Amino acid sequence: MxxxxxxxxxxxxxxxxxxxxxxxxxxxxxxxxxxxxxxxxxxxxxxxxxxxxxxxxxxxxxxxxxxxxxxxxxxxxxxxxxxxxxxxxxxxxxxxRPTGLCELPRSVADFTGRTAELAWVAELIRAGDTGVGLITGSAGLGKSTLTVRAAHALRPDFPDGVFFLDLFGMSSEPLPVDEALGRLLRALGMADQQIPADVAARASMYRSVLRERRVLVVLDNAASEEQVRPLLPDGAGRALVTSRRLLAGLEGVRRLSLGPLPLMEAAELLAGILKDRGAADEGSAFWELAQLCGGLPLALRIAGNRLASRPGWSAADFAARLTDEERRLDQLSAGDLKIATAFGLSYDQLADSTRRVFRRLALVPGREFDAALSSVAGGTSIAGAWDALDELVDLGLLQDGTSGRYRFHDLVLLFARDRLRAEESEAERDAVTGTVTSWLLRMAANAGWWFGPRHGHRDDELDGLSTPEEADHWLRVNVDNWLGALRQVAGLGGHAAVLDFAMSMIHFSNRWMHAVHWADVFALGVRAAAALGDLSRQAAQLNALAGVQLVSGGDLEAALRFTAQAMELGVRSGSTEEIASAHHYAAGALRRLGRLDEAIEAQSRAAELFKADGDVDAYSHCLGSLGSCFRDAGQYARALEHYLQLWDLVNDDTSGMTPSEAEFSRPIALARIGECLGLLGRRPEAISKLTEAVSLLEQARLPIVQAGSLETLAGLLAQENRIGESRQTYARAAEVYEGVGDAEASGRCRELADAAL
The missing domain is CATH 1.10.260.40 (lambda repressor-like DNA-binding domains)
Structure with a gap:
């Protein structure tokens, strides 16, 4: 009709x-x-x-x-x-477009910090070249939270949609690629009957659909490169990928490695979570909680949620609970949020051999370790240790630093200890601890023997450390480990091992004289020697303790007491070496106390004894110390005479002086010669000598002597009216003083530098 x-x-x-x-x-x-x-x-x-x-x-x-x-x-x-x-x-x-498919999760309202990271994501996504950002990091760092936050902020740039897909990378069954493609295609408007069955056809359709669309795809918790590659968009599309793994094989992406929150931002996050509690007076407790949580956003979230759900708790009380390392992981749980569970998902991904290395590394005494120590702790080869370390870094369970060294995040370390207690018996743990501490002390002793006349007594069963430079480097970077091992062995009554170690460190301590731990090392050595009834080596350790007081500018009267005890023990044991050393260190204390006549007498006696005993290294130290006594007494010509004798000795290949000792003493002798020349009014010569000495002292890593020489050089340059050079040299002296913790001297040099303007 x-x-x-x-x-x-x-x-x-x-x-x-x-x-x-x-x-x-x-x-x-x-x-x-x-x-x-x-x-x-x-x-x-x-x-x-x-x-x-x-x-x-x-x-x-x-x-x-x-x-x-x-x-x-x-x-x-x-x-x-x-x-x-x-x-x-x-x-x-x-x-x-069908709604509810691959929708972006909500962004948390109290999101805090990460300003630089959000800017990095925005710049990457809005740039015209690489359109894929990969955000990696260990469990609990907030990778997903950051990415969701960024995606919400970027929504207006993507009129064709923002899609989110959890790839379940840490589960036992990550999301298969074909299913992931199917979900994304449905979210993009494809009907089930339009979606091909096989992966290749789905990937082709996915790329075709996205080629002309402005979309952002968030691929969260990726398991592998193979899982991610087919899901990356072409053309106008952009993608953000998060993963605990590094996904090192993924090409054409820009990478952001997420770290813990800085303490200030961590405390702000806690304050934001707890803003409804009116907890403004708990600021200091928030700082403590932030430190105990290691800046880990998940741990902070759990701590904040626990406090928010228990109004009767104070932040200070909860912080006190968390100080107990044995219970900290248990305390960091709130409902279904557990920090240990987050770490456990990564741990479950590891091979059995890597799990063993991971949990046994918790027994390493220091904060850092390398592949060699990891192989000892894990009971594997060096190659096996490298493989395990790579896997642990890849999953974010270890942090890799410079020069092949690794470390735990504090909370991950507690998790490793927990796994160790749960999976290995006490006897197994004790055996590993014994192996690790023994190896560390033997390695350190091997390194220490390079720097004295006894350096031939090395443990040839240990690999590495074939030069003094290698030995010096190993001792410095592993100080936390060997010092921790020493304390452990001392606590267990291992007197012989402690004493052997402490004796091996005496000569090396002169090279690293500003280090703060020598007092502990030699005090343990004194106690071990006393327990063993070894009078001669007890005297040696007492002399070393006196030397620590002199170098640190500590208690000079205590130094004299140590040398008096050492003298008595040296006489009782018939040790000429320790009697001479007691005279040498006593002279140093007397000089600093202004008792110069006594100091010269004691130092001269030490020089005679060492020379008669054929100890050229020790004799050279006495020459330098005598020069300093005469310099302080105002007898500059006599001081210069002794410094020149020392200079001739260190440059005489036939003197019998240990090569490493000669190398160590050479820049010091040159610096002292320069200082004396300056005091004698021979400024051009002094400036030339000190300029050369400063460079050598920096190479020899002797910052205390270097700082003093720089300050002296700056003063001489000013006297020669070389004002610009003087100002620069004072400024450099201030930096070196600051590096060794001498704030007073640093400030003095900065004032002198400013005054030269």
Missing amino acids: RDLHRIAHREPPIATPLSFAEVLRRHRRAARLTLEQLAEASGVSARTLSDMERGRSKGPQHRTVTALADALRLAGAEREQFVGLAREGRLRDHWT
């Missing part, structure tokens, strides 16, 4: 609105172009054109439409219609 009525009244038939696909096809045919020819003219792929003409892409991007209009030479009303249909198609596609 409706058609009969229209005919009777001659109404025109109702026109069906043309689709973008139909208009595109008509214009292409009118231009007598094939799909391939239009693709070549416009720069739009033939596959994309085919999808448009078949209606699979109803609303292509504006720049694509403009390129097609230019290639088809459309103008005026035709161009407006063409562009308008594409715009309408984009709007229809946006509003008809």
Whole structure:
């Protein structure tokens, strides 16, 4: 009836609105172009054109439409219609896309910090080149939270959608690639019957659909490169990927390694979580909690949630609970949030051999370790240790630093200890501890023997440390480990091992004289020697303790007491070496106390004894010390005479002096010669000697002597009216003094530098 009525009244038939696909096809045919020819003219792929003409892409991007209009030479009303249909198609596609599929999770309201990281993500995603950002880091660092926050902020830049997909990388069954592609295709509007069955076809369709769409895909918790690669968009699409693994094989991405929150931001996060408690007076407790949580956002979130759910608790009380390392991981749980569970997911990914290395590394005394120590602790080869360390770093269970050294995050260390207690017996733990401490002390003793006349007594069963430079480096970077091992062995009554170690450190301590731990080392050595009834070596350790007081500028009267005890023990044991050493160190204390005549007498006696005993190294020290006594007494010519004798000795290859000792003493002798020349008014010579000495002292890593020489040199330059050089040298002296913790001297030199302006 409706058609009969229209005919009777001659109404025109109702026109069906043309689709973008139909208009595109008509214009292409009118231009007598094939799909391939239009693709070549416009720069739009033939596959994309085919999808448009078949209606699979109803609303292509504006720049694509403009390129097609230019290639088809459309103008005026035709161009407006063409562009308008594409715009309408984009709007229809946006509003008809199935909702609830791959939706972005909500962003937490109290998100805190990460300003630089958010800026990095925004810059990357909005840049025109690389469109994929990979954010990695260990469990609990807030990778997902950061990425979701960034994605919400970037929503306006992606009119075609922001999609989120959890890849379940830490589960026993990560999301398969085909299922991941299926979920994303459905979210992009594909019906189930349109989605191919096999992975390759799904990946091809996914790339085709995204090629002309401005979308952001967040791929959270990735398991592997193979899982991620097919999910990365082409063309205008962008992606953010998070993973505990480094995914080192993933190409064409920019990487962001996430670290713990700085303490200030960590405390701010706690304050934000607890803002409704009115806890403004708990600021100091928040700082303590932030430190105990190691800046780990998940741990901070758990701590904050526990306090928020228990109004009767104070932050200070909870911080006191967390100070107990044995219970800290148990305390860091709130509902279904458990810090230990987060670490456990990573631990479960490890091979059995790597798990063993991981938990046994918790027995290392210091904070850092290398592959050699890891192999000893883990009971594996060096190659096996490297493999395990790589796997642990890849999963974020270890942090790798410079020069092949590794460390735990504090909370991960507690987790490793927990796994060790749960999975290995006490006897097994004790055996590993014994192996680690024994190896550390033997390695350290091996290194220490390089720096004295007894350096031939080395343990040839241990590898490495084939030069004094290697030995020096090993001792410095492993100080926390060998010092911790020494204390452990001392606590267990291992007197012989402690004493052997402490004896091996005496000569090396002269090279690293400003280190703060020597008093502990030699005090343990004194007690061990006393327990063993070894009078001679007890005297040696007492002399070493006196030397520590002299170098540190500590208790000079205590130094004299130590040398008096050492003298008595040296006489009782018949040890000429320790009697001479007692005279030498007593002279040093007497000089600093201003008792110069006594100091010169004692130092001269020490020099005679050492020379008669054939100990050239010790004799050289006495020459230098005598020079300092005469310098302090104002007898500069006699002081210079002794320093020149020392200079001749260290440069005489036939003197019998240990090469490492000569190398150590040479820059010191040169510096003292320069100082004496300056005191004698021979400034140009003094400046030349001190300039050379300063460079050598820096190479020899003798900062205390270097700082003093720089200050002396700066004063001489000022006297020569070389003001600019003087100012720079004072400033450098201030830096070196500051590096060794002498704030007073540093401030003095800075004032002198400023005064030279």
